Amino acid sequence: LSIPPGRELVIAKDAMVEGVHYLSGDPPDTVARKLLRVNLSDLAAMGAEPLGYLTALALPPACDDPWLERFAAGLAADQAAFGLSLLGGDTVRTTGPTVLSLTILGTLPLGTALRRSAARPGDVVCVSGSLGEGALGLRVLTGALQAPPAVAARLIERYRLPQPRLALGHALRGIAHACMDVSDGLVGDLGHIARASQVGAVIETARVPLAVELRGLPGALDLALTGGDDYELLFTLPEPSLAMISPEVGVAVTPIGRVEPGAGVRVIDPDGTERRLRSASWTHF
Amino acid sequence: LSIPPGRELVIAKDAMVEGVHYLSGDPPDTVARKLLRVNLSDLAAMGAEPLGYLTALALPPACDDPWLERFAAGLAADQAAFGLSLLGGDTVRTTGPTVLSLTILGTLPLGTALRRSAARPGDVVCVSGSLGEGALGLRVLTGALQAPPAVAARLIERYRLPQPRLALGHALRGIAHACMDVSDGLVGDLGHIARASQVGAVIETARVPLAVELRGLPGALDLALTGGDDYELLFTLPEPSLAMISPEVGVAVTPIGRVEPGAGVRVIDPDGTERRLRSASWTHF
Numbered sequence: 001l002s003i004p005p006g007r008e009l010v011i012a013k014d015a016m017v018e019g020v021h022y023l024s025g026d027p028p029d030t031v032a033r034k035l036l037r038v039n040l041s042d043l044a045a046m047g048a049e050p051l052g053y054l055t056a057l058a059l060p061p062a063c064d065d066p067w068l069e070r071f072a073a074g075l076a077a078d079q080a081a082f083g084l085s086l087l088g089g090d091t092v093r094t095t096g097p098t099v100l101s102l103t104i105l106g107t108l109p110l111g112t113a114l115r116r117s118a119a120r121p122g123d124v125v126c127v128s129g130s131l132g133e134g135a136l137g138l139r140v141l142t143g144a145l146q147a148p149p150a151v152a153a154r155l156i157e158r159y160r161l162p163q164p165r166l167a168l169g170h171a172l173r174g175i176a177h178a179c180m181d182v183s184d185g186l187v188g189d190l191g192h193i194a195r196a197s198q199v200g201a202v203i204e205t206a207r208v209p210l211a212v213e214l215r216g217l218p219g220a221l222d223l224a225l226t227g228g229d230d231y232e233l234l235f236t237l238p239e240p241s242l243a244m245i246s247p248e249v250g251v252a253v254t255p256i257g258r259v260e261p262g263a264g265v266r267v268i269d270p271d272g273t274e275r276r277l278r279s280a281s282w283t284h285f
Numbered sequence: 286l287s288i289p290p291g292r293e294l295v296i297a298k299d300a301m302v303e304g305v306h307y308l309s310g311d312p313p314d315t316v317a318r319k320l321l322r323v324n325l326s327d328l329a330a331m332g333a334e335p336l337g338y339l340t341a342l343a344l345p346p347a348c349d350d351p352w353l354e355r356f357a358a359g360l361a362a363d364q365a366a367f368g369l370s371l372l373g374g375d376t377v378r379t380t381g382p383t384v385l386s387l388t389i390l391g392t393l394p395l396g397t398a399l400r401r402s403a404a405r406p407g408d409v410v411c412v413s414g415s416l417g418e419g420a421l422g423l424r425v426l427t428g429a430l431q432a433p434p435a436v437a438a439r440l441i442e443r444y445r446l447p448q449p450r451l452a453l454g455h456a457l458r459g460i461a462h463a464c465m466d467v468s469d470g471l472v473g474d475l476g477h478i479a480r481a482s483q484v485g486a487v488i489e490t491a492r493v494p495l496a497v498e499l500r501g502l503p504g505a506l507d508l509a510l511t512g513g514d515d516y517e518l519l520f521t522l523p524e525p526s527l528a529m530i531s532p533e534v535g536v537a538v539t540p541i542g543r544v545e546p547g548a549g550v551r552v553i554d555p556d557g558t559e560r561r562l563r564s565a566s567w568t569h570f
Contacts (some may be wrong), residue, residue: 001294002395009286009294013388014376015341056300056341056386090300096381100339103298103388110287 001052001087007107012042018098022160023141028067029074030160036078037162038183039104041231044169044183048106050084057091058099074084082166083165112173114235116172119178119197120124123236123259128165128251130209132220133158135227148278151213162231168249172235175244179235185226187277190257191265200262201236206270209254225267226277286337286372292392294336297327303383307424307445313352315361315445316385321363322447323468324389326516329454330466332399333391335369339451341386343379366452398460399520404463404482408544413536415494416471417505418443420512436498440547447516453534457520460529464520470511471554472562473540474519485547486521491555494539511550511562 003009016038018024022031030219036053043050056232063071079085117139137159141154147155165181171181178193187203194201214220232251236259245253267275288294301323303309307316321338328335340525348356364370372390422444426438432440450466457464463478472488479486490506499505517536521544530538552560 001296003288003294005290009371011286011287011339011388011390013339013341013374015343015377015386017343017377017379019380020378054296054298054299054388058300058302058343058384058386060381062329087296089298090386092300092302092384093305094302094381095304096345096379096384099343099379099381099384100378101300101343101375101386103296103339105296 001160003107005090006110008113010043010108010113011103012039012104013101013103014039014277015041015099015101023253024137026160028070032071032074033078033161035100035102035272036075037164038231039102040082040164040166041162041181041183042108043104044164044165044166045114045179045233046106046108046109047112047169047173047179050082050166051078051105051107051222052087053102053104054087054126055089057089058094059091060096060098061093063098074168074244081141108173114169114176114179116171116178116180116193117196119193119199119236119259121199121259121261122157122238123177124239124242125201125203125234125236125256125259126188126242126253126255127182127186127209127234128168128232130211130229131182131230131232132214132224133211133216133227136211136213137221138229143212155213159229160227164231165233165251168233168253169249171246172233173247173281174252175241182230182234183228185269186234187226187265188226191235193234194263194265200260200264200266202260202268203257204268205275207254207256209252222277225242288392290546291395293395293398295328295331295333295391295393295398296388296564297324298386298388299324299327300384309373311445313355314362316507317356317359317447318363320385320387320427321360322449323516324387325367325449326447326468326540328389328391329449329451330399330464330518331391331393332397332454332458332464333393334455335367335451336390336392337369337372338387338389339372340374342376343384344376345381345383348383351547380415381564393458399454399461399463399464401463401478402416402465402481404478404484404486404521404544405543406484406546407523409524409527409540409541410461410488410521410540410544411527412467412471412494412517412519412520412541413453414515414517415496416467416517417499418496418513419447419514419516419520420508421496421498423514432498441499444514447514449516450518450536451540453518453536456531456534457518460526461522467515467517468513470513471515471519472510472550472552477549478519478521479550481546484551485545485551487545487551487553488542489553490560492539492541494537496550507562545568
């Protein structure tokens with residue numbers, strides 16, 4: 001691979017285990033597309049353009065030829081949609097659950113990669129899209145939540161097919177200070193930015209963008225704060241820079257809090273009290 | 286990551302499954318080092334210098350903190366030995382056997398990467414080191430073969446700790462036509478070169494470098510031809526170029542056959558008859 005002059009390489013590697021990161025009953029084509037998309041989401045969080053990817057697939061006997069054909073069809077569809085191609089990898093047999101890993105490569109202009117470690121006190125904390133839909137979709141699939149068919153279908157699609165925010169990540173280059181994607185839950189992931197940047201942060205629960213379907217559900221806000229599987233971008237930037245984000249990035253951006261000196265993440269309810277969370281981060285199911 | 290001007294990136298990704306590519310009883314530090322080395326061997330086969338690597342580890346509960354500490358110590362030792370560092374990755378839980386994947390990055394001058402697809406009729410086929418020791422080591426470990434303690438220890442070490450031939454790969458840049466590493470068995474891997482290059486090839490069994498320990502064992506030659514786990518370099522080049530390989534590469538190079546027009550790999554015994562093999566390639570155990 002040649003990297004064009006003036007650009008540098010970014011690389012990420014995420015793994016998914018059957019029964020942990022996706023359900024055994026999920027269609028093979030959406031499993032493949034989720035595997036590619038959670039890694040594309042890592043590229044988005046760095047502001048990079050996709051270049052290509054490698055896979056390592058550990059497959060039990062149940063993943064037979066028809067399964068693999070549907071898996072490959074899913075990869076092909078998203079390769080075309082996101083403009084990248086399979087560069088190589090390895091496929092092996094396992095007696096245990098399916099283990100899928102993907103290494104993704106992207107490029108961007110030298111020195112422009114977004115990082116977790118550059119948040120500064122006074123920055124506004126923002127998040128894209130709305131939170132909690134992926135976690136809700138999982139609950140619909142496991143039978144823990146009932147929803148009308150159309151709503152259920154949309155939530156399940158959000159769980160199975162995250163939307164990597166590549167256009168937003170690209171637009172944030174040179175504008176955002178710190179950036180990452182929300183994969184394990186908003187509060188826990190903001191904690192990662194705070195630790196890496198040696199700062200503290202505060203979230204105002206009233207400003208957290210809740211999925212329409214979440215409003216009124218008991219425990220809905222906690223799910224949006226800690227539910228995981230959102231794959232939205234979480235970033236910090238000086239307040240005046242907010243106006244520099246083009247509306248053409250195709251997703252809403254919501255300020256939800258602020259970076260402050262200190263350490264840790266505080267979650268503040270409308271009455272000014274600090275909210276206690278059972279856990280800051282999702283550990284899957 | 287920045288790639289220095291005038292150089293290009295090569296990348297490889299190999300996975301290992303507990304009970305397939307290594308044994309459950311293998312020490313965690315040698316498991317880690319084998320994982321890194323089988324991938325370094327892929328870099329060697331392209332003629333590249335190591336740059337860095339990423340891991341994806343799917344671990345069952347048995348891989349506890351002491352296991353991980355020993356695993357990390359193995360990685361640290363070989364990072365120092367081979368001059369590369371861990372860039373990132375992902376660690377997840379599985380209920381099945383351990384699945385380890387590693388993505389390795391290397392660089393080399395633009396346009397100098399060795400490939401499988403450039404063998405030409407008339408080339409000499411060569412292999413480094415001696416073959417069959419890794420496969421023998423596995424048989425010692427599983428109890429299928431008895432050997433004196435010192436011999437057993439050496440064979441087990443060859444199985445657990447392959448030697449990536451990085452200096453040889455580097456020396457072959459601009460000299461060899463086609464190159465790959467022997468991981469699944471000599472005959473099968475030469476078949477990969479033949480297919481990719483749209484040529485045929487012939488191996489003379491009398492010239493195959495047998496491990497000293499193999500001589501006289503029943504089935505020894507078949508093990509050297511198809512046994513796998515050698516991680517030696519297999520390459521083709523014009524006969525006069527053989528003299529251009531520096532003795533400083535630290536490993537013997539043996540001509541074992543020739544590239545010819547046509548397709549497939551023929552294995553010829555000293556009496557001129559074609560040898561029939563039960564299988565051209567190892568499918569692990």
